[in-house]
Structures are given as structure tokens and as C-alpha cells.
Amino acid sequence: MRARVLAALTAAVLLGTGTAVPAAHAAPSRPGGQVAPAGAAAQLAPAAAAARAPVPCPKAPAPKASRPPRPVPPPKVPADRVVGGERLDTPGLVVPDGAAAPPAVTATSWLVADLDSGAVLGACGPHEYATPASTQKLLLAATMLPKLDPKQVVTVTRDDLKIEPGSSAVGLLVGGKYLVETVWLGLLLNSGNEAANVLARLGGGDDGVPGGVRAMNEEAHRLGARQTHAVTPSGLDGKGQFTSAYDLALIARACFANPLFRRYALTERTKIPAQPALKKGGFQIQNENQLIYRYRGALGGKTGFTQLARHSYVGAAERDGRRLVVTLLGAEARPVRGWQQGAQLLDWGFALPRDASVGRLVEPGELDAAEAAPSGSPAPSTTVTPAPWRGPAGTALARMADGDWRVIVPVAGILALTIGGLVAALVARRGRSRRVGRRRA
Structure with missing residues (x-):
């Protein structure tokens, strides 16, 4: 119980300094940082199916011409x-x-x-x-x-x-x-x-x-x-x-x-x-x-x-x-x-x-170069590796990431006190458990 209370207090302290706490289960993001709306996956399937339907090409009327039978084309690859x-x-x-x-x-x-x-x-x-x-x-x-x-x-x-x-x-x-x-x-x-x-x-x-x-x-x-x-x-x-x-x-x-x-x-x-x-x-x-x-x-x-x-x-x-x-x-x-x-x-x-x-x-x-690549070799990645999460601009975490010691020192002190309290609580709880165990024996 004490650990949960201290964790909540720590979060409150950090929020008080303007530090954003990332959500544990954030909504999935799209490329470019846009958040996918609920039900987006369900909407994509019919849209993709519609996109696959051929759109007729605009055709100009033309006189019918006599021509030999068209040759049979090769199978589609x-x-x-x-x-x-x-x-x-x-x-x-x-x-x-x-x-x-x-x-x-x-x-x-x-x-x-x-x-x-x-x-x-x-x-x-x-x-x-x-x-x-x-x-x-x-x-x-x-x-x-x-x-x-x-x-x-x-x-x-x-x-x-x-x-x-x-x-x-x-x-x-x-x-x-x-x-x-x-x-x-x-x-x-x-x-x-x-x-x-x-x-x-x-x-x-x-x-x-x-x-x-x-x-x-x-x-x-x-x-x-x-x-x-x-x-x-x-x-x-x-x-x-x-x-x-x-x-x-x-x-x-x-x-x-x-x-x-x-x-x-x-x-x-x-x-x-x-x-x-x-x-x-x-x-x-x-x-x-x-x-x-x-x-x-x-x-x-x-x-x-x-x-x-x-x-x-x-x-x-x-x-x-x-x-x-x-x-x-x-x-x-x-x-x-x-x-x-x-x-x-x-x-x-x-x-x-x-x-x-x-x-x-x-x-x-x-295409020759792509075909000559060793089989099973991974395709070149075009994914950009995201920067470590640093919080919104101007918050304590963002300023710490930028090396602002005026924020780092007090936040570090708060964290040290919080961690010390957690350790003391755990030690005290372990001592009580041992005394209770001896009495039951």
C-alpha cells in the first residue's frame, strides 16, 4: 500500500514540475504522428476493396475497324x-x-x-x-x-x-x-x-x-x-x-x-x-x-x-x-x-x-539488382528510428534532456527522496514479516 502511495506521490510531484507521464496504453499512431481513430482498421478493408475495382478509362467513339484476330497475350505475371x-x-x-x-x-x-x-x-x-x-x-x-x-x-x-x-x-x-x-x-x-x-x-x-x-x-x-x-x-x-x-x-x-x-x-x-x-x-x-x-x-x-x-x-x-x-x-x-x-x-x-x-x-x-540480392536478405528499411520520448516541449523531462541542470538537480533530489522512502518502507515491511514469522514458529 505504502509503495503505491509513494508512486502516486512521485507522479504528482513530476506532474507538478510540468513533466508529462506517458500513458501505458496509448492509442496507436499513424505515420506522421496522427492517432488512428477507433475503428480505422475496420474502415480500411472496404476502402481497399473499392480501390482495387478498375475504373473505366475515358474512351472516344471510334469507327469499327476490320482487323485480324488479336494475338493471345502471355499469361499475366x-x-x-x-x-x-x-x-x-x-x-x-x-x-x-x-x-x-x-x-x-x-x-x-x-x-x-x-x-x-x-x-x-x-x-x-x-x-x-x-x-x-x-x-x-x-x-x-x-x-x-x-x-x-x-x-x-x-x-x-x-x-x-x-x-x-x-x-x-x-x-x-x-x-x-x-x-x-x-x-x-x-x-x-x-x-x-x-x-x-x-x-x-x-x-x-x-x-x-x-x-x-x-x-x-x-x-x-x-x-x-x-x-x-x-x-x-x-x-x-x-x-x-x-x-x-x-x-x-x-x-x-x-x-x-x-x-x-x-x-x-x-x-x-x-x-x-x-x-x-x-x-x-x-x-x-x-x-x-x-x-x-x-x-x-x-x-x-x-x-x-x-x-x-x-x-x-x-x-x-x-x-x-x-x-x-x-x-x-x-x-x-x-x-x-x-x-x-x-x-x-x-x-x-x-x-x-x-x-x-x-x-x-x-x-x-x-530490377536486376533487386533480383541479385541474396535470398532471405532483409529489404532496406525506410523506417526512421524515433527519438527517445522526452516529453512535451518546455516540460521538466524535455528540459532535462536538453541538459538544463536547474531542473535536473531538484528533480533528481525528489526522485532520490522518493526512492529512499520506498527502500525504507520495504525494509521495515520485511522486518515485520520476520518478527511475525518467529512468533508463529
């Missing part, structure tokens, strides 16, 4: 669908909280991201499989631009010209000799499929085009584009060839990081040189990406189309020091073309706050 953040694992719309609705487009999937910070500003089905068409050429550029000398002269072979009849070509000639830089311009301005074969062959070494395609898939893996598989270097349809809007953004980010690509992508026109040995004159080509002519701050990009893939598009622009990229797949050319749909989504992205985000573009090699 859960780990691939959360690359960049769990909110991106949706077949529907994901936008920042409170953001205005994005424009209605005909694309089956799209994504808008910040090229510099990597923040994903919004998306529709970002990890849904789709076929790339000629936006595949961006993966070829990301893979081969760092490897090939733009001033090297290459001779075009007959095999380089083995492309689908009627598909896009820049007009390279068998036996023609061209600078690699000229071939790049033919690829990016005029979407030349034979130019893609030339560059893949050069970069593929002894294995030629197959080696180039293999290098493209290795680069996609390094970039974190785990839903991308190339079969052709040009984007001409091939069995098992897929990508996603998210993967295209990773690939485009790698391209726009290369100054050569930036220069090529903004080139409005160039001349394919004459081939005197073949008695053929030169001719001019121009950039097919209308964004660079009609959109303020345009940085370039790539168009694409096949009957199977429909229209695909990648475009980037800069405004007020902010560089955004848009990717879209499976679009129709009416009511507006693919680049115009991209421009609408870029406008929407530029109108968002600079800190808006629903996910991020992973860095090159990031």
Missing part, C-alpha cells in the same frame, strides 16, 4: 504488373487523387510520365499487353545507338530488304553505301523497315539480325521492361511480340537520354544521298511525326501502325523546364490521329501539379 508501383496494377484508369479527368482517346492503353523524375502522372491499363508496331524501333534505338558509330559506312544487302510488301521503307538500295547516321534518320523519320534490318544486323555481330533482336530483348530486360518481347527489329508483327504502355515509357526514357536520339527525333527533313555506282540519284525524306511541327515544345517521338496493332504512338515535349512523355497503344486514327491523342494527353499531364504521381518509372538495372 503478378510481379511484372506492379513494376513501378502497386497502383499501376490495373486494366483501368489510374490518376492522382483530385486530378481532372484525362481526355477521352481511342487507345486501349496509355501512360504519361515525367522524363526527368520518372514519376508516372497517370495511365490507362499501363501493364496490359499490346503489340507495338513501329514504336518497336525505339527499343532498337535504345539498344544500338550506344554501340554503333554514326560515321561508319554500311553496305546494304539483299537480306536487309526482306520486309513485308507494302510496309514502310525509306528506299535504301541493295549495294548502296550509307552512313549509319543516314540509316538512323531513315529509321526514325520515315520508319524504314529495311533500315531497322540494317541496324539490327550491324549491332547483332556474327549472328546478324537474330543477334540484334536478342540484344534488344536483353536491353528491354535491363531497362525493367519485363512485358516486352521483340521478334522483329522493325515492329512488323511477329508471333509472341508484345509490349505495354509502361514498358514503352521506360524505353522512350532511355532514348531521350541519348543526345543523338534527341537530335534525330527533331530532324524535320534530310537527304538520302545519291548512289553513283548504282546510277541512282538522291532524294529527300521528312519526319512523319506531326507533333514536332504542331505542338509547342515538342521533343519528338515515334509513330506506328500495323493492321494487327492498330495505331501506336510515343511523343515527348518540354514546357517550363518540365519534360513529359506519352505512350499509347491500340488506337484508331479517327476521330483524331494517334499523335493528336498523344498531344491531348500531354496537355493533361502539363496541367497537373509537378508533384503529381501514381507510380514511377524504374531505373535501368534496378
